[in-house]
Amino acid sequence: MNALELLRAHPQAGGRAEEAMARCIDECHRCAAACTACADACLAEEQARQLALCIRLDLDCADICIATARVALRLTGVDDALLKRMLETCAIACELCAAECRQHDHEHCRLCAERCERCAERCREAGQGLLV
Amino acid sequence: MNALELLRAHPQAGGRAEEAMARCIDECHRCAAACTACADACLAEEQARQLALCIRLDLDCADICIATARVALRLTGVDDALLKRMLETCAIACELCAAECRQHDHEHCRLCAERCERCAERCREAGQGLLV
Amino acid sequence: MNALELLRAHPQAGGRAEEAMARCIDECHRCAAACTACADACLAEEQARQLALCIRLDLDCADICIATARVALRLTGVDDALLKRMLETCAIACELCAAECRQHDHEHCRLCAERCERCAERCREAGQGLLV
Amino acid sequence: MNALELLRAHPQAGGRAEEAMARCIDECHRCAAACTACADACLAEEQARQLALCIRLDLDCADICIATARVALRLTGVDDALLKRMLETCAIACELCAAECRQHDHEHCRLCAERCERCAERCREAGQGLLV
Numbered sequence: 001m002n003a004l005e006l007l008r009a010h011p012q013a014g015g016r017a018e019e020a021m022a023r024c025i026d027e028c029h030r031c032a033a034a035c036t037a038c039a040d041a042c043l044a045e046e047q048a049r050q051l052a053l054c055i056r057l058d059l060d061c062a063d064i065c066i067a068t069a070r071v072a073l074r075l076t077g078v079d080d081a082l083l084k085r086m087l088e089t090c091a092i093a094c095e096l097c098a099a100e101c102r103q104h105d106h107e108h109c110r111l112c113a114e115r116c117e118r119c120a121e122r123c124r125e126a127g128q129g130l131l132v
Numbered sequence: 133m134n135a136l137e138l139l140r141a142h143p144q145a146g147g148r149a150e151e152a153m154a155r156c157i158d159e160c161h162r163c164a165a166a167c168t169a170c171a172d173a174c175l176a177e178e179q180a181r182q183l184a185l186c187i188r189l190d191l192d193c194a195d196i197c198i199a200t201a202r203v204a205l206r207l208t209g210v211d212d213a214l215l216k217r218m219l220e221t222c223a224i225a226c227e228l229c230a231a232e233c234r235q236h237d238h239e240h241c242r243l244c245a246e247r248c249e250r251c252a253e254r255c256r257e258a259g260q261g262l263l264v
Numbered sequence: 265m266n267a268l269e270l271l272r273a274h275p276q277a278g279g280r281a282e283e284a285m286a287r288c289i290d291e292c293h294r295c296a297a298a299c300t301a302c303a304d305a306c307l308a309e310e311q312a313r314q315l316a317l318c319i320r321l322d323l324d325c326a327d328i329c330i331a332t333a334r335v336a337l338r339l340t341g342v343d344d345a346l347l348k349r350m351l352e353t354c355a356i357a358c359e360l361c362a363a364e365c366r367q368h369d370h371e372h373c374r375l376c377a378e379r380c381e382r383c384a385e386r387c388r389e390a391g392q393g394l395l396v
Numbered sequence: 397m398n399a400l401e402l403l404r405a406h407p408q409a410g411g412r413a414e415e416a417m418a419r420c421i422d423e424c425h426r427c428a429a430a431c432t433a434c435a436d437a438c439l440a441e442e443q444a445r446q447l448a449l450c451i452r453l454d455l456d457c458a459d460i461c462i463a464t465a466r467v468a469l470r471l472t473g474v475d476d477a478l479l480k481r482m483l484e485t486c487a488i489a490c491e492l493c494a495a496e497c498r499q500h501d502h503e504h505c506r507l508c509a510e511r512c513e514r515c516a517e518r519c520r521e522a523g524q525g526l527l528v
Contacts (some may be wrong), residue, residue: 002426002507007434009504011440029425030398033469037402039323040470043316044407052307053209059303059323060203060214066462067199072190073434077185082192082224089217096214108405111398132456134294134375138301141372143308161293162266165337169270171455172338175448176275184439191435191455198330205297206304240273243266269485281432317473323466331463335456346456346492349485356478 003073004027005113012075018130021072024087024119024126028069031094031119035062038101038112054100054109061097061116064090068123080130087127094120133142133204134158135205142207149261153204156219156251156258160201163226163251167194170233170244179236186232186241193229193248196222200255212262266290267337269370270288274339281393286392288351288383292333294357295383301325302376309370318364318373325361325380328354332387344394351391358384398422399469401461403465406471413525417468420483420522424465427515431458434497441502450496450505455513457493464519468484476526483523485498490516 006024007013039058042051068090071083098116101109136154137143171190174183200222203215230248233241268286303322306315322344332354335347362380366374400418403409435454438447464486467479492513497505 002511003433005507006430006504008439009502009507010433021304025429029429031517033421033425033465034402036466036469037399037406040320040472042473043319046313048313048316052312054527055319056206056208056304056308057211060206060211062466063199063202064218067195069429070195070432070458073432074188074192076188076436076440079189079228082221082228085221085224086196089214089221091215092214096211103256106405108402111401111405112427115398134379135297135301137375138298138372140335141370141375142301142305161297165267165289165333166270168334168337169267169274172340172452173274175451176340176447180445180448181442184444187439187451188436194334199302201297202300202326204356205300208308238273241271243269243273247266320470320472321475324466324470324475327463327466328482331459334459338452338456340452343453343456343492346485349488350460353478353481353485356481360478361476 004075007075010075020122020126020129024122025069025072027115027119027122028065028072028090031115032062032065032069034112034115035065035097036058038108041106041108050098051104054104057093057097057100058112061093062085064093065119072126080132084127084130084132087123087130091120091123091127094123138205139207144207144210149258152254152258152261156254157201157204159247159251159254160197160204161223163247164194164197164201166247167191167197167229167242170240173238173240183236186236189225189229189232190244193225196225197251204258212264216259216264217263219255223252223259226255231243270337271339275340276339281390284386284390284393286387287372287375288386290331291379291383291386292329295379296326296329296333298376298379299323299329302372304362305370305372313367318368321357321361321364322376325357328357329383336390344396348391348394348396351387351394355384355391358387371379397480402469403471406491408471408474413522416518416522416525420518421465423511423518424461424468424486427511428461428465430508430511431455431461431493434504436500437504447500450500453489453493453496455506457489460489461515468522476528480523480526480528483519487516487519487523489518510518
Protein backbone atom coordinates (compact mmCIF):
# COMPACT_ATOMS: atom_id res chain seq x y z
CA MET A 1 0.00 0.00 0.00
CA ASN A 2 1.02 3.56 0.52
CA ALA A 3 1.09 4.70 4.13
CA LEU A 4 4.74 5.79 4.04
CA GLU A 5 4.19 8.40 1.34
CA LEU A 6 1.09 9.55 3.19
CA LEU A 7 2.95 10.05 6.48
CA ARG A 8 5.79 11.84 4.67
CA ALA A 9 3.39 14.34 3.07
CA HIS A 10 2.23 15.60 6.48
CA PRO A 11 3.40 19.05 7.65
CA GLN A 12 4.60 17.44 10.90
CA ALA A 13 6.35 14.50 9.23
CA GLY A 14 9.61 13.20 10.63
CA GLY A 15 8.91 13.04 14.35
CA ARG A 16 8.24 9.32 14.59
CA ALA A 17 9.82 6.10 13.44
CA GLU A 18 7.84 6.52 10.23
CA GLU A 19 8.83 3.37 8.42
CA ALA A 20 7.73 1.02 11.19
CA MET A 21 4.50 2.96 11.59
CA ALA A 22 3.81 2.89 7.86
CA ARG A 23 4.33 -0.88 7.69
CA CYS A 24 1.96 -1.24 10.62
CA ILE A 25 -0.75 0.91 9.03
CA ASP A 26 -0.55 -0.97 5.75
CA GLU A 27 -0.74 -4.27 7.59
CA CYS A 28 -3.74 -3.12 9.65
CA HIS A 29 -5.66 -2.51 6.43
CA ARG A 30 -4.64 -5.88 4.97
CA CYS A 31 -5.55 -7.62 8.21
CA ALA A 32 -8.94 -5.92 8.43
CA ALA A 33 -9.70 -7.08 4.88
CA ALA A 34 -8.61 -10.65 5.64
CA CYS A 35 -10.70 -10.74 8.83
CA THR A 36 -13.80 -9.33 7.14
CA ALA A 37 -13.46 -11.90 4.35
CA CYS A 38 -12.74 -14.79 6.73
CA ALA A 39 -15.80 -13.98 8.86
CA ASP A 40 -17.99 -14.03 5.79
CA ALA A 41 -16.40 -17.17 4.32
CA CYS A 42 -16.83 -18.97 7.68
CA LEU A 43 -20.53 -18.07 7.58
CA ALA A 44 -20.86 -19.82 4.23
CA GLU A 45 -19.17 -23.05 5.38
CA GLU A 46 -21.28 -26.12 6.23
CA GLN A 47 -19.95 -26.12 9.78
CA ALA A 48 -20.55 -22.42 10.44
CA ARG A 49 -21.76 -23.33 13.94
CA GLN A 50 -18.28 -24.57 14.92
CA LEU A 51 -16.72 -21.44 13.48
CA ALA A 52 -18.72 -19.04 15.68
CA LEU A 53 -15.75 -18.02 17.80
CA CYS A 54 -13.59 -17.58 14.71
CA ILE A 55 -16.20 -15.28 13.16
CA ARG A 56 -16.57 -13.27 16.35
CA LEU A 57 -12.82 -12.74 16.72
CA ASP A 58 -12.54 -11.87 13.02
CA LEU A 59 -15.13 -9.12 13.49
CA ASP A 60 -13.47 -7.71 16.61
CA CYS A 61 -10.08 -7.77 14.92
CA ALA A 62 -11.35 -6.05 11.76
CA ASP A 63 -12.97 -3.25 13.78
CA ILE A 64 -9.90 -2.70 15.95
CA CYS A 65 -7.48 -2.80 12.98
CA ILE A 66 -9.42 -0.09 11.14
CA ALA A 67 -9.60 2.14 14.21
CA THR A 68 -5.89 1.59 14.89
CA ALA A 69 -4.88 2.46 11.32
CA ARG A 70 -6.91 5.67 11.51
CA VAL A 71 -5.33 6.80 14.78
CA ALA A 72 -1.85 5.92 13.48
CA LEU A 73 -2.36 7.90 10.26
CA ARG A 74 -2.98 11.09 12.27
CA LEU A 75 0.08 13.15 13.22
CA THR A 76 -1.53 16.45 14.22
CA GLY A 77 -0.66 17.30 17.83
CA VAL A 78 0.51 13.74 18.05
CA ASP A 79 -0.37 11.88 21.27
CA ASP A 80 1.76 8.77 21.32
CA ALA A 81 0.44 7.48 24.66
CA LEU A 82 -2.98 6.83 23.18
CA LEU A 83 -1.52 5.41 19.98
CA LYS A 84 0.78 3.10 21.93
CA ARG A 85 -2.17 1.76 23.91
CA MET A 86 -4.18 1.27 20.74
CA LEU A 87 -1.32 -0.59 19.04
CA GLU A 88 -1.04 -2.95 22.02
CA THR A 89 -4.79 -3.56 22.01
CA CYS A 90 -4.66 -4.27 18.28
CA ALA A 91 -1.77 -6.70 18.71
CA ILE A 92 -3.81 -8.63 21.29
CA ALA A 93 -6.86 -8.74 19.02
CA CYS A 94 -4.69 -10.02 16.15
CA GLU A 95 -3.05 -12.70 18.30
CA LEU A 96 -6.39 -13.99 19.58
CA CYS A 97 -7.78 -14.12 16.06
CA ALA A 98 -4.67 -15.80 14.63
CA ALA A 99 -4.69 -18.48 17.33
CA GLU A 100 -8.33 -19.32 16.59
CA CYS A 101 -7.90 -19.28 12.81
CA ARG A 102 -4.95 -21.69 13.17
CA GLN A 103 -7.42 -24.26 14.57
CA HIS A 104 -9.22 -24.51 11.23
CA ASP A 105 -8.24 -25.94 7.86
CA HIS A 106 -9.99 -23.53 5.54
CA GLU A 107 -7.88 -21.52 3.14
CA HIS A 108 -9.57 -18.30 4.34
CA CYS A 109 -8.63 -19.13 7.93
CA ARG A 110 -5.03 -19.79 6.87
CA LEU A 111 -4.81 -16.50 4.99
CA CYS A 112 -6.38 -14.67 7.90
CA ALA A 113 -4.06 -16.25 10.49
CA GLU A 114 -1.03 -15.17 8.43
CA ARG A 115 -2.22 -11.61 8.16
CA CYS A 116 -3.13 -11.44 11.86
CA GLU A 117 0.27 -12.76 12.92
CA ARG A 118 2.03 -10.29 10.66
CA CYS A 119 -0.17 -7.43 11.88
CA ALA A 120 0.47 -8.27 15.55
CA GLU A 121 4.23 -8.12 14.87
CA ARG A 122 3.93 -4.83 13.03
CA CYS A 123 1.84 -3.30 15.82
CA ARG A 124 4.36 -4.35 18.46
CA GLU A 125 7.30 -3.03 16.42
CA ALA A 126 5.57 0.27 15.77
CA GLY A 127 4.63 0.61 19.45
CA GLN A 128 8.22 0.03 20.54
CA GLY A 129 9.35 2.86 18.30
CA LEU A 130 7.18 5.38 20.17
CA LEU A 131 8.90 7.53 22.78
CA VAL A 132 6.39 7.16 25.63
CA MET B 133 -30.73 3.87 23.73
CA ASN B 134 -31.26 0.17 23.88
CA ALA B 135 -28.12 -1.85 24.54
CA LEU B 136 -29.53 -3.57 27.62
CA GLU B 137 -32.38 -5.24 25.78
CA LEU B 138 -29.94 -6.21 23.04
CA LEU B 139 -27.52 -7.88 25.47
CA ARG B 140 -30.42 -9.66 27.21
CA ALA B 141 -31.66 -11.13 23.92
CA HIS B 142 -28.37 -13.00 23.38
CA PRO B 143 -28.31 -16.80 23.89
CA GLN B 144 -25.33 -16.34 26.24
CA ALA B 145 -26.85 -13.45 28.21
CA GLY B 146 -26.29 -13.18 31.93
CA GLY B 147 -22.59 -13.89 32.23
CA ARG B 148 -21.44 -10.31 32.67
CA ALA B 149 -22.37 -7.24 34.67
CA GLU B 150 -24.84 -6.42 31.89
CA GLU B 151 -26.22 -3.18 33.16
CA ALA B 152 -22.87 -1.46 33.45
CA MET B 153 -21.87 -2.77 30.03
CA ALA B 154 -25.13 -1.62 28.46
CA ARG B 155 -24.74 1.89 29.88
CA CYS B 156 -21.21 1.94 28.50
CA ILE B 157 -22.27 0.83 25.02
CA ASP B 158 -25.04 3.43 24.87
CA GLU B 159 -22.63 6.10 26.01
CA CYS B 160 -20.01 5.07 23.43
CA HIS B 161 -22.56 5.68 20.68
CA ARG B 162 -23.57 9.06 22.11
CA CYS B 163 -19.95 10.04 22.53
CA ALA B 164 -19.03 9.02 18.99
CA ALA B 165 -21.87 11.18 17.68
CA ALA B 166 -20.81 14.16 19.81
CA CYS B 167 -17.19 13.83 18.69
CA THR B 168 -18.08 13.52 15.01
CA ALA B 169 -20.30 16.59 15.28
CA CYS B 170 -17.76 18.59 17.29
CA ALA B 171 -14.98 17.86 14.78
CA ASP B 172 -17.17 19.12 11.96
CA ALA B 173 -18.41 22.16 13.88
CA CYS B 174 -14.82 23.09 14.80
CA LEU B 175 -13.95 22.98 11.09
CA ALA B 176 -16.64 25.55 10.38
CA GLU B 177 -15.47 27.98 13.08
CA GLU B 178 -13.45 31.07 12.10
CA GLN B 179 -10.54 29.92 14.25
CA ALA B 180 -10.44 26.36 12.90
CA ARG B 181 -6.64 26.56 12.90
CA GLN B 182 -6.55 26.82 16.71
CA LEU B 183 -8.97 23.91 16.99
CA ALA B 184 -6.77 21.46 15.08
CA LEU B 185 -5.88 19.38 18.12
CA CYS B 186 -9.51 19.35 19.23
CA ILE B 187 -10.59 18.06 15.82
CA ARG B 188 -7.89 15.42 15.77
CA LEU B 189 -8.80 14.10 19.22
CA ASP B 190 -12.50 14.17 18.32
CA LEU B 191 -11.80 11.94 15.33
CA ASP B 192 -9.67 9.49 17.30
CA CYS B 193 -12.27 9.34 20.05
CA ALA B 194 -15.16 8.75 17.62
CA ASP B 195 -13.31 5.90 15.91
CA ILE B 196 -12.33 4.23 19.18
CA CYS B 197 -15.82 4.61 20.70
CA ILE B 198 -17.46 2.91 17.73
CA ALA B 199 -14.96 0.03 17.77
CA THR B 200 -15.36 -0.33 21.55
CA ALA B 201 -19.17 -0.43 21.36
CA ARG B 202 -18.99 -3.14 18.70
CA VAL B 203 -16.63 -5.35 20.70
CA ALA B 204 -18.73 -4.84 23.84
CA LEU B 205 -21.96 -5.79 22.05
CA ARG B 206 -20.51 -9.22 21.17
CA LEU B 207 -20.97 -11.99 23.72
CA THR B 208 -20.18 -15.07 21.63
CA GLY B 209 -17.23 -16.96 23.12
CA VAL B 210 -16.69 -13.86 25.17
CA ASP B 211 -13.07 -12.77 25.66
CA ASP B 212 -13.08 -10.24 28.45
CA ALA B 213 -9.32 -9.64 28.41
CA LEU B 214 -9.53 -7.98 25.00
CA LEU B 215 -12.68 -6.09 25.92
CA LYS B 216 -11.12 -4.85 29.15
CA ARG B 217 -8.12 -3.52 27.26
CA MET B 218 -10.36 -1.86 24.71
CA LEU B 219 -12.47 -0.20 27.42
CA GLU B 220 -9.32 1.21 29.04
CA THR B 221 -8.08 2.52 25.70
CA CYS B 222 -11.46 4.11 25.05
CA ALA B 223 -11.48 5.77 28.49
CA ILE B 224 -8.07 7.31 27.73
CA ALA B 225 -9.24 8.59 24.34
CA CYS B 226 -12.33 10.11 25.96
CA GLU B 227 -10.33 11.78 28.73
CA LEU B 228 -7.87 13.32 26.26
CA CYS B 229 -10.70 14.62 24.11
CA ALA B 230 -12.66 15.98 27.08
CA ALA B 231 -9.62 17.83 28.44
CA GLU B 232 -9.03 19.50 25.07
CA CYS B 233 -12.71 20.36 24.50
CA ARG B 234 -12.81 21.99 27.96
CA GLN B 235 -10.26 24.52 26.66
CA HIS B 236 -12.78 25.98 24.20
CA ASP B 237 -15.96 28.01 24.64
CA HIS B 238 -18.05 26.64 21.79
CA GLU B 239 -21.31 24.95 22.65
CA HIS B 240 -20.29 21.92 20.54
CA CYS B 241 -17.06 21.60 22.55
CA ARG B 242 -19.03 21.80 25.79
CA LEU B 243 -21.48 19.12 24.69
CA CYS B 244 -18.62 16.95 23.48
CA ALA B 245 -16.63 17.34 26.72
CA GLU B 246 -19.68 16.28 28.75
CA ARG B 247 -20.24 13.20 26.66
CA CYS B 248 -16.55 12.26 26.69
CA GLU B 249 -16.36 12.58 30.48
CA ARG B 250 -19.46 10.49 30.92
CA CYS B 251 -18.20 7.89 28.44
CA ALA B 252 -14.82 7.62 30.19
CA GLU B 253 -16.62 6.93 33.48
CA ARG B 254 -18.88 4.34 31.89
CA CYS B 255 -15.92 2.58 30.24
CA ARG B 256 -14.03 2.40 33.54
CA GLU B 257 -17.09 1.12 35.41
CA ALA B 258 -17.80 -1.51 32.78
CA GLY B 259 -14.14 -2.58 32.75
CA GLN B 260 -14.10 -3.01 36.51
CA GLY B 261 -17.08 -5.34 36.28
CA LEU B 262 -15.15 -7.79 34.10
CA LEU B 263 -13.64 -10.83 35.78
CA VAL B 264 -10.15 -10.74 34.27
CA MET C 265 -30.02 10.19 21.92
CA ASN C 266 -28.81 13.65 21.21
CA ALA C 267 -28.26 14.40 17.54
CA LEU C 268 -30.62 17.40 17.51
CA GLU C 269 -28.62 19.37 20.06
CA LEU C 270 -25.45 18.41 18.20
CA LEU C 271 -26.74 19.70 14.86
CA ARG C 272 -28.00 22.90 16.51
CA ALA C 273 -24.58 23.63 18.01
CA HIS C 274 -22.96 23.81 14.56
CA PRO C 275 -21.96 27.23 13.18
CA GLN C 276 -23.92 26.43 10.01
CA ALA C 277 -27.01 25.14 11.80
CA GLY C 278 -30.44 25.89 10.43
CA GLY C 279 -30.01 25.13 6.75
CA ARG C 280 -31.66 21.73 6.73
CA ALA C 281 -34.77 20.04 8.04
CA GLU C 282 -32.84 19.42 11.24
CA GLU C 283 -35.43 17.52 13.20
CA ALA C 284 -35.94 14.83 10.60
CA MET C 285 -32.19 14.53 10.13
CA ALA C 286 -31.58 14.28 13.88
CA ARG C 287 -34.19 11.53 14.25
CA CYS C 288 -32.51 9.70 11.37
CA ILE C 289 -29.02 9.98 12.90
CA ASP C 290 -30.21 8.74 16.28
CA GLU C 291 -31.99 5.84 14.63
CA CYS C 292 -28.91 4.94 12.55
CA HIS C 293 -26.93 4.51 15.78
CA ARG C 294 -29.67 2.42 17.40
CA CYS C 295 -30.01 0.31 14.28
CA ALA C 296 -26.24 -0.27 14.03
CA ALA C 297 -26.23 -1.46 17.64
CA ALA C 298 -29.19 -3.78 17.07
CA CYS C 299 -27.60 -5.24 13.92
CA THR C 300 -24.22 -5.78 15.58
CA ALA C 301 -25.91 -7.52 18.51
CA CYS C 302 -28.21 -9.59 16.29
CA ALA C 303 -25.28 -10.82 14.17
CA ASP C 304 -23.46 -11.95 17.28
CA ALA C 305 -26.53 -13.50 18.88
CA CYS C 306 -27.30 -15.41 15.66
CA LEU C 307 -23.75 -16.80 15.76
CA ALA C 308 -24.42 -18.24 19.21
CA GLU C 309 -27.68 -19.95 18.20
CA GLU C 310 -27.72 -23.71 17.56
CA GLN C 311 -28.87 -23.15 14.00
CA ALA C 312 -26.28 -20.52 13.13
CA ARG C 313 -25.87 -22.15 9.73
CA GLN C 314 -29.45 -21.23 8.76
CA LEU C 315 -28.90 -17.69 9.99
CA ALA C 316 -25.92 -17.01 7.72
CA LEU C 317 -27.81 -14.59 5.46
CA CYS C 318 -29.27 -12.81 8.49
CA ILE C 319 -25.78 -12.34 9.96
CA ARG C 320 -24.37 -11.10 6.68
CA LEU C 321 -27.14 -8.53 6.21
CA ASP C 322 -26.80 -7.45 9.85
CA LEU C 323 -23.12 -6.72 9.26
CA ASP C 324 -23.73 -4.79 6.05
CA CYS C 325 -26.50 -2.80 7.67
CA ALA C 326 -24.42 -1.94 10.76
CA ASP C 327 -21.52 -0.71 8.60
CA ILE C 328 -23.75 1.38 6.35
CA CYS C 329 -25.72 2.86 9.27
CA ILE C 330 -22.55 4.04 11.00
CA ALA C 331 -21.17 5.60 7.82
CA THR C 332 -24.53 7.25 7.10
CA ALA C 333 -24.79 8.74 10.59
CA ARG C 334 -21.31 10.20 10.25
CA VAL C 335 -21.99 11.83 6.91
CA ALA C 336 -25.32 13.18 8.18
CA LEU C 337 -23.71 14.69 11.30
CA ARG C 338 -21.41 16.82 9.12
CA LEU C 339 -22.74 20.21 8.01
CA THR C 340 -19.54 21.91 6.88
CA GLY C 341 -19.82 22.88 3.21
CA VAL C 342 -22.83 20.64 3.16
CA ASP C 343 -23.24 18.44 0.08
CA ASP C 344 -26.78 17.15 0.15
CA ALA C 345 -26.49 15.18 -3.08
CA LEU C 346 -24.04 12.73 -1.51
CA LEU C 347 -26.00 12.59 1.73
CA LYS C 348 -29.24 11.92 -0.12
CA ARG C 349 -27.64 9.03 -1.97
CA MET C 350 -26.22 7.64 1.24
CA LEU C 351 -29.61 7.87 2.99
CA GLU C 352 -31.24 5.94 0.14
CA THR C 353 -28.53 3.28 0.26
CA CYS C 354 -28.97 2.99 4.02
CA ALA C 355 -32.74 2.63 3.69
CA ILE C 356 -32.23 -0.25 1.24
CA ALA C 357 -29.76 -1.97 3.58
CA CYS C 358 -32.22 -1.61 6.47
CA GLU C 359 -35.13 -2.96 4.45
CA LEU C 360 -33.17 -6.00 3.30
CA CYS C 361 -32.05 -6.72 6.84
CA ALA C 362 -35.52 -6.22 8.31
CA ALA C 363 -37.09 -8.57 5.78
CA GLU C 364 -34.60 -11.31 6.62
CA CYS C 365 -34.86 -10.81 10.39
CA ARG C 366 -38.67 -11.11 10.10
CA GLN C 367 -38.14 -14.71 8.89
CA HIS C 368 -36.75 -15.77 12.28
CA ASP C 369 -38.33 -16.16 15.71
CA HIS C 370 -35.46 -15.07 17.91
CA GLU C 371 -35.99 -12.08 20.18
CA HIS C 372 -32.77 -10.49 18.81
CA CYS C 373 -34.09 -10.83 15.26
CA ARG C 374 -37.39 -9.26 16.30
CA LEU C 375 -35.64 -6.32 17.97
CA CYS C 376 -33.36 -5.91 14.99
CA ALA C 377 -36.21 -6.00 12.47
CA GLU C 378 -38.05 -3.28 14.40
CA ARG C 379 -35.01 -1.04 14.48
CA CYS C 380 -34.23 -1.63 10.80
CA GLU C 381 -37.80 -0.80 9.76
CA ARG C 382 -37.78 2.36 11.84
CA CYS C 383 -34.35 3.34 10.50
CA ALA C 384 -35.43 2.83 6.89
CA GLU C 385 -38.39 5.15 7.48
CA ARG C 386 -36.23 7.77 9.14
CA CYS C 387 -33.68 7.66 6.31
CA ARG C 388 -36.41 8.11 3.68
CA GLU C 389 -38.01 10.98 5.60
CA ALA C 390 -34.68 12.72 6.09
CA GLY C 391 -33.78 12.24 2.43
CA GLN C 392 -37.08 13.76 1.29
CA GLY C 393 -36.30 16.87 3.34
CA LEU C 394 -33.14 17.56 1.38
CA LEU C 395 -33.35 20.15 -1.38
CA VAL C 396 -31.57 18.29 -4.18
CA MET D 397 -3.05 -5.71 -1.40
CA ASN D 398 -4.79 -9.03 -1.29
CA ALA D 399 -8.50 -8.88 -1.95
CA LEU D 400 -8.39 -11.27 -4.90
CA GLU D 401 -6.99 -14.18 -2.90
CA LEU D 402 -9.51 -13.39 -0.18
CA LEU D 403 -12.48 -13.51 -2.56
CA ARG D 404 -11.17 -16.73 -4.14
CA ALA D 405 -10.94 -18.47 -0.75
CA HIS D 406 -14.70 -18.05 -0.16
CA PRO D 407 -16.95 -21.14 -0.46
CA GLN D 408 -19.15 -19.19 -2.89
CA ALA D 409 -16.28 -17.83 -4.97
CA GLY D 410 -16.66 -17.52 -8.72
CA GLY D 411 -20.09 -15.95 -9.04
CA ARG D 412 -18.95 -12.41 -9.73
CA ALA D 413 -16.47 -10.55 -11.86
CA GLU D 414 -13.94 -11.14 -9.09
CA GLU D 415 -10.97 -9.35 -10.51
CA ALA D 416 -12.72 -6.03 -10.96
CA MET D 417 -14.24 -6.35 -7.50
CA ALA D 418 -10.88 -7.18 -5.93
CA ARG D 419 -9.22 -4.18 -7.55
CA CYS D 420 -12.05 -2.03 -6.26
CA ILE D 421 -11.75 -3.35 -2.70
CA ASP D 422 -8.00 -2.82 -2.63
CA GLU D 423 -8.44 0.70 -3.97
CA CYS D 424 -11.14 1.50 -1.38
CA HIS D 425 -8.66 0.69 1.39
CA ARG D 426 -5.91 2.77 -0.22
CA CYS D 427 -8.31 5.64 -0.77
CA ALA D 428 -9.59 5.54 2.82
CA ALA D 429 -5.99 5.74 4.06
CA ALA D 430 -5.18 8.66 1.75
CA CYS D 431 -8.32 10.54 2.80
CA THR D 432 -7.70 9.97 6.52
CA ALA D 433 -4.12 11.19 6.13
CA CYS D 434 -5.10 14.16 3.96
CA ALA D 435 -7.72 15.32 6.47
CA ASP D 436 -5.17 15.24 9.26
CA ALA D 437 -2.43 16.89 7.19
CA CYS D 438 -4.85 19.66 6.15
CA LEU D 439 -5.56 20.28 9.85
CA ALA D 440 -1.88 20.89 10.45
CA GLU D 441 -1.50 23.38 7.59
CA GLU D 442 -1.35 27.12 8.36
CA GLN D 443 -4.43 27.72 6.25
CA ALA D 444 -6.53 24.95 7.78
CA ARG D 445 -9.53 27.29 7.70
CA GLN D 446 -9.51 27.35 3.89
CA LEU D 447 -9.21 23.58 3.81
CA ALA D 448 -12.38 22.96 5.83
CA LEU D 449 -14.36 21.59 2.89
CA CYS D 450 -11.43 19.42 1.83
CA ILE D 451 -11.24 17.93 5.34
CA ARG D 452 -14.96 17.34 5.49
CA LEU D 453 -15.04 15.55 2.13
CA ASP D 454 -11.95 13.53 3.09
CA LEU D 455 -13.75 12.28 6.19
CA ASP D 456 -16.94 11.39 4.32
CA CYS D 457 -14.95 9.62 1.62
CA ALA D 458 -12.88 7.62 4.14
CA ASP D 459 -16.01 6.44 5.98
CA ILE D 460 -17.82 5.47 2.79
CA CYS D 461 -14.77 3.70 1.30
CA ILE D 462 -14.36 1.52 4.39
CA ALA D 463 -18.06 0.60 4.48
CA THR D 464 -18.01 -0.14 0.73
CA ALA D 465 -14.96 -2.40 0.99
CA ARG D 466 -16.61 -4.36 3.79
CA VAL D 467 -19.85 -4.91 1.88
CA ALA D 468 -17.89 -5.88 -1.25
CA LEU D 469 -15.77 -8.42 0.65
CA ARG D 470 -18.90 -10.33 1.69
CA LEU D 471 -20.18 -13.00 -0.69
CA THR D 472 -22.56 -14.92 1.56
CA GLY D 473 -26.08 -14.87 0.12
CA VAL D 474 -24.79 -12.15 -2.14
CA ASP D 475 -27.11 -9.19 -2.73
CA ASP D 476 -25.70 -7.30 -5.66
CA ALA D 477 -28.43 -4.64 -5.71
CA LEU D 478 -27.24 -3.21 -2.39
CA LEU D 479 -23.59 -3.53 -3.36
CA LYS D 480 -24.20 -1.80 -6.70
CA ARG D 481 -25.88 1.11 -4.92
CA MET D 482 -23.04 1.32 -2.42
CA LEU D 483 -20.41 1.30 -5.20
CA GLU D 484 -22.20 4.17 -6.95
CA THR D 485 -22.41 6.15 -3.71
CA CYS D 486 -18.72 5.55 -3.10
CA ALA D 487 -17.81 6.69 -6.60
CA ILE D 488 -19.69 9.95 -6.00
CA ALA D 489 -17.94 10.51 -2.66
CA CYS D 490 -14.56 9.89 -4.32
CA GLU D 491 -15.29 12.26 -7.20
CA LEU D 492 -16.38 15.06 -4.88
CA CYS D 493 -13.28 14.61 -2.75
CA ALA D 494 -10.94 14.43 -5.74
CA ALA D 495 -12.38 17.61 -7.25
CA GLU D 496 -11.84 19.51 -4.00
CA CYS D 497 -8.33 18.13 -3.42
CA ARG D 498 -7.38 19.20 -6.98
CA GLN D 499 -7.98 22.81 -5.86
CA HIS D 500 -5.03 22.69 -3.44
CA ASP D 501 -1.28 22.48 -3.93
CA HIS D 502 -0.31 20.32 -0.98
CA GLU D 503 1.37 17.01 -1.67
CA HIS D 504 -1.17 15.25 0.57
CA CYS D 505 -4.01 16.73 -1.46
CA ARG D 506 -2.34 15.60 -4.69
CA LEU D 507 -1.87 12.06 -3.38
CA CYS D 508 -5.44 12.00 -2.11
CA ALA D 509 -6.90 13.28 -5.40
CA GLU D 510 -5.05 10.55 -7.31
CA ARG D 511 -6.34 7.82 -5.04
CA CYS D 512 -9.89 9.18 -5.09
CA GLU D 513 -9.93 9.35 -8.89
CA ARG D 514 -8.61 5.83 -9.16
CA CYS D 515 -11.09 4.57 -6.57
CA ALA D 516 -14.04 6.19 -8.33
CA GLU D 517 -13.02 4.41 -11.55
CA ARG D 518 -12.64 1.09 -9.79
CA CYS D 519 -16.03 1.43 -8.11
CA ARG D 520 -17.73 2.19 -11.41
CA GLU D 521 -16.00 -0.72 -13.18
CA ALA D 522 -16.89 -3.11 -10.39
CA GLY D 523 -20.49 -1.90 -10.36
CA GLN D 524 -20.84 -2.43 -14.10
CA GLY D 525 -19.74 -6.04 -13.68
CA LEU D 526 -22.69 -6.80 -11.40
CA LEU D 527 -25.69 -8.51 -12.95
CA VAL D 528 -28.47 -6.34 -11.52
